[in-house]
Amino acid sequence: MAKLLDKQRYKCALGAMQTVQAITRAIPILHSGPGCAQKLSDSIGSSGYFSPNIFPCTSINEKDVVFGGVKKLETTIENALKVIDADLYVVLSGCIPEIVGDDTGEVVSRFENAEKPVIYASTAGFKGNNYKGHEQVIDAIIEQYLEYSEEKEQGLVNIWADVPYQDLFWLGNIRELEKLIAEIGLTPNTIFGYGHGIENINKIPKAQFNLLVSPWVSVGNMKKMEKKLGIPYLHYPTLPIGAFETSKFLRAVGEFAGIPSENVENVITEHEKYYYYLIERYADMFLETRVMAKQFSVVADAQYSLGMTKFLVNDLGLVPAKQFITDDTPKNFQEQIRAEFANLNYGIKAEVEFETDSYKIHHEIESHDYHGYPLILGSYYEKEITEKLFGHYLNISWPVQDKVVLDDFYVGYTGGIRLIEDIYSVAVQRWN
Amino acid sequence: MSINLNNSNVATRENRIGSITGYIGTLGDLAKQSECGTLKGCSRCFSQSSTCLSSCALAQLSNIRDVAVIHHGPAGCSVAGAGAYYIDKVMAKKRGVTNNTVYVGTDMNEKDTIFGSTEALRKIILEVNQRYSPKAIFVSSSCATGIIGEDIDSVVDEVKEEIDVPVVAVHCEGFKSRIWATGFDISDHAVLSAIVKPPKQKRNTINFKNFYESARPEIIEIFKHFDLEPIFLYCNSTVEELSHISESLATTCICGTLGNYLGNGLEEKYGVPYIRTINPLGVAGFETWLREIGKVTDRSEKVEKYIAEQRAIYIPQIEEIKKELKGLRAVLGMGPGYTFEVSRVLNELGIEVVWALAWHYDKKYENGDVPPSMKYLLENDVDFEASVADQQNYEVMNVLHKYQPDLYLSRHPGSTVWAIKNGTPAVYVADEYMIFGYQHTLEFAKSILDSIHNRSFEQNLAKRVKLPYTDWWYQQNVDKFLEEGKK
């Protein structure tokens, strides 16, 4: 049912064009209105090898609505193959063709023997938000491109995390996850970001297992790969930020991969030593900053809401007020995620609300007693309300206007330190 | 043609005033055909993504203070609300006012596209009204709602009885036009038909249609010389202010594409003269524009005095810098409101325009005349290669590759970087006042010099990136994919 989407924090399924954009040398071909790509792109950080104004688009008009747009789609794909130098062409269909019944799949199947792979995903805006669209694109790769492989490479792990571009820190996070996985002796394989493209996609079927680091996004993709490619998966729902969760994460991965625990512990020990060297030096700052209350709220998608809550509670000893999850999490995952919020140190349980209506979220923040100036980690929408409460605000979730991130990250031991730096860079600007 | 304010649908620009989005040839040819009405639009069999008309329409409306925009469609359509929130907050802060405008979506899902969602929309409108008490409510359609036949006009008519501020249906089915600038007309249409009231008294005001009022303080100062007060539209406008714009002495705008519909509408309906000169960019533009304002408002003497004073300050400086700019070759790609205006200024500064791309081209404005910017170039014998390209990046890159100009000028997000990757210095003419009047013309000339003086950034990048097009494409003629009108 249509609902009041007040200060929205996600895009539509066609936003998955950004998922395609994050795969090096893959290009989306849009079967949509002329302006969808521009609307769905973020105006900064989009001028890579391909940018939204490079994306071929059928630019559907009224005549196409009446007479169908398949012919236009065919010439657009045909010419895209000639004009654009890419490794993978992903046709994404928007609202109009899905409603009037253009058979996009049939048109795309005519390109089966093209020199480069052409696949398609149904990403009509009304089919769900861009988290769902992201899953559609990965599904399309699994269903239409990947083949089962007899040959497996021991220790090869495909890593999957949250949605590129929607997640401000997607690039840095995935690189840091790779680094950590490599340190315990595994070989990471990811398909997003610099130097990662079709070659990495080709390697997927050979992996020993899939590692999914996300509360719910891509769980369906993992199941699909398990079934079609015979790859088992480890679902680690919490984005590991800081020492406590990252050590736990490495142990879980090590155990699943069958790595001797001694090897894993050695890596953990080294990291924790340095991590606590830093924390020790700055502990005075944490304890003696006059302006920050112990209570905080995170307003973000499930990934950051959960990851940051665990970090702030288990590493920094803060106390959770209400937490908000704004990604329209499917109902069947909500209980599982709630349980994670109830599993914090000292039996602390964080109250969490799945809410897409920001008016209600802001009302709750305003009426809560944070016992002082609160820390609010959220989207740009939380800036004004935090200022009103004299609180501390950090822009960590979409929409982002208050921060420029090239390859910064919050994941892992180093990511936890970066997050502390960012939070206290805000806090030190005030004396009381 | 007459503007029908009783209908919530604006005929799309390409049909109404004969705009085109496909043409390649010379400026003289484009204009000649434009004048005798023989120009044809052409369609492409390959195109890249450009802009949705709803982006233009609803960005304009959401700039108005303390209103509500309700975008009825899937979440991707209303995603512009995130950008609008940011713009409204920072623009209000700069001006020292508050803006509580909300831009919400309705998050239509598959079920809605099957069973319809007008009842949900009705409730949403009422809820928004209750939450924020906006001064006006704009309810927009989208491609999806258009296709499934949602009757937003009826919903709006229904809720009007329960809401005591203007509630306006705004038709933004993106598939209806390839010319995104139609969106500007759509927003003007909504304001004219639902907000503007008949005049009660004349005031010493000038309606000034612009985007983000960056030159507001200085224009207020300039107009003080003529005892005139500018009202800037629509960024930071209030509904109350807008209701009185029929009482102004004249309407002017910084960009014809942006202000054309409102200017003509106010003239036709309320007799407010619309200043139809070339735009106030560059020396000739600024002076022609000021003189017309002087004429229309009966202040010619004051205007001439001002021009004489300012000329004495700026013209020697501009002449000086022209020496350094002489011989430079430029390519530019902008909306039609700017392409031909900026071409004129570049010509004024002694820079040779080797190719101009207009994203679309209004053959005739609402009143049936050829756009003044074009007329001026023809009368002054300025000619160059021109194309009408609807933000088609592959065509821009082809032109840059062939002409290797000294600089590329553009004013749309995401476009300059492609020139830089080609090794061409780019000047982003983002702010609509960047070339306004004598002072900014001088600054513009200086920033061009700065841009071409240090080419490190573009050279560093160009050396290291691969361009996204195949060698095959660079060997083709730029009009390869135009289905008609090939020369």
Added chain:
Amino acid sequence: MPYKIAVATSDGVNIDRTFGSAEYFTIYEVNEKNFTFAEKRTFQELQEISLENCENGCNSGCGNGCGNGGHSGKVEVIADCRCVVCLKIGFPIRKQLEKLAISVFDVNCSVDEALQKITAYYQRIDNHESLRK
């Protein structure tokens, strides 16, 4: 509400004429979704459009969308139609038609297919029905 559709066809089977090259228009009457042949409409001033005028910028044989208002007679002939269906059309004519609220479908298909699709479209749009298939 019944309405009329003007079709540019020489054989009554295919849309094979551009707006400019059509010697006459075949008019169909539509009542809800049933369309019936009504009449052929020719126009006299066709000969008056000079070739020179056409070459003055058209250059493509796309069916002279040219003429400085020269087609107004041709437009008037179909002024009571809701839309016109032809192979191709120039923008100035499109503009003249639009002033009269006449839509243009420039398509390459059979007359029957065009009429089926257009009448189904209007039928649904007029009744605020979905175009979902």
